[in-house]
Amino acid sequence: MTVNWTVSNQGLGLGKTLSWTDSVIYSANDILGDNDDIVLGRKTHNGGLAVGNSYSDSLTYHFAPGFTRHGKIFVKTDSGNQVWENGLESNNVKMSDTVDVMPIAYADLTVDSIATNTTAYSGQSIEVTWQVSNRGIGITNTNQWTDSIWLSDSTGKTWTLGSLTHLGALACQ
Secondary structure, eight states: OOEEEEEEOOSSSOOOOOOEEEEEEEEEESSSTSSEEEEEEEEEESSOOTTTTTEEEEOOOOOHHHHHHHEEEEEEEETTTSOTTTTTOTEEEEEEEEEEEOOSSSOOOOEEEEEEESSOOOOOOOEEEEEEEEEEESSSSSEEEEEEEEEEESSOOOOEEEEEEEEOOOOOO
């Protein structure tokens, strides 16, 4: 994941501190500084920043294989409190929208429709057709699965009518 950010000087002057550190943090919630935070990295900015000027930076982080989490990215400029800002530090942190980290983009198979060609009668064949789509965010991670068909009555009793093996991956819509 690559995080990009921009920092601007909205103060009254250049200041005496010419170097500070920006931190990029991944959190499972909207709270920066609690025990679920993962520091993705830190970048040092060298050189002053005149009033109204800005700089942009970025950081690329590779999560461990199998890591999966729902959370937010925080960027905190001057994370070491090196720059004197006369108490005007409430704008030093910016939080992202929700970021989902997952090992692979997931599929979500959904039965969109089911139909029969006739009324079902005991001892006779019936044709059943159905439509399946992938409503996830990625292609299926397998090239084969089995769809099963059941018949149930009004009491909830079920009978297995059959199954069909699907061959080939299914892309998301």
